[in-house]
Ligand code: AMP
């Protein structure tokens with residue numbers, strides 16, 4: 001079949017490679033793609049949010065399936081836009097996408113289905129005083145979340161009550177625009193985080209993909225500002241069989257069955273941001289309605305089964321017995337970013353060196369290719385270098401080795417990816 005993949009990051013580069021490896025994939029198009037996705041398909045200059053232009057493209061190019069990489073088109077309702085159209089869209093309906101688009105919606109969903117998550121309450125400008133009183137009833141530090149999408153910046157963790165109450169006022173006063181018109185205040189959970197990915201067919205069927213741990217802070221030792229993610233490791237040693245059994249029983253099954261029971265149309269990826277708290281207990285920190293980035297750059301290499309078969313079955317609403325087999329080997333990815341990221345950074349620097357190393361895969365994130373074949377930086381996160389080996393430490397060593405042969409001005413990467421769980 002012909003497939004259209006929407007997005008332009010490292011995640012989409014990893015999805016493009018995996019889709020292109022399927023015997024079922026005839027033509028793959030990526031909109032808009034990047035300097036690396038063109039190795040696996042044809043980049044097309046379309047905005048993932050321009051549904052009318054996508055509809056025209058689908059008609060002209062006989063597209064049978066649309067795979068959505070990032071959350072914005074899902075939250076904007078791309079599934080519903082194509083509901084009466086023969087093209088398959090992998091993803092949730094606009095209603096299902098609210099699991100990511102509204103933290104308050106996600107918390108209420110979890111409450112209805114007894115899914116373990118931090119205690120919480122939601123507040124608006126009308127209830128700000130009550131919000132401050134609620135903060136008084138909690139122990140520090142205080143967790144404040146803008147209800148809506150805020151490009152990963154909407155969560156504040158604040159040490160003192162006075163500052164938390166002031167931050168609540170600022171948020172409700174429009175600090176994150178409409179996104180923080182409602183603020184969720186929740187209990188602080190302490191533990192270690194990991195990401196679990198599921199594909200569901202919306203009818204109670206699901207497959208669990210390889211789990212991953214992501215490194216969010218810019219600095220080594222998990223210091224400094226939050227980023228989209230600086231590296232990832234899969235499998236995650238602390239997500240052992242007992243932990244994963246609890247995740248499946250207490251979180252995955254009630255989530256998938258809850259969606260089906262409530263008639264919330266959802267045929268695609270679910271990303272569970274989990275925290276393992278004391279006693280090996282999993283709790284949900286957040287839902288996302290897409291794959292993670294850079295987690296996809298380790299999850300896709302570890303998926304042995306055919307991704308087109310899996311996504312088509314999900315999008316048709318019946319996973320049947322389509323498998324999602326995991327490769328037992330480990331995968332490690334390290335992100336190379338532009339100097340200055342996640343704050344201001346320059347673009348347009350030429351990338352030199354070996355972008356096709358023998359023992360690793362270089363997934364492009366913020367890159368563009370010039371007509372004469374040079375590759376330039378065009379984003380904060382530039383390249384994700386993934387390697388696989390029987391042992392995660394060996395995989396990591398291969399990625400760092402490959403990075404030695406890649407250069408661009410002011411390139412930066414963390415040298416401690418995996419250190420906390422592997423060493
Ligand atoms: P979110 O956007 O909801 O994933 O939150 C961003 C980050 O904030 C998470 O990855 C956690 O590190 C942290 N966080 C969110 N909620 C909590 C919580 N209830 N307790 C502790 N940390 C949290």
Ligand code: GLY
Nearest residue numbers: 214229292293294
């Ligand atoms: N790496 C975290 C995310 O994709 O949201």
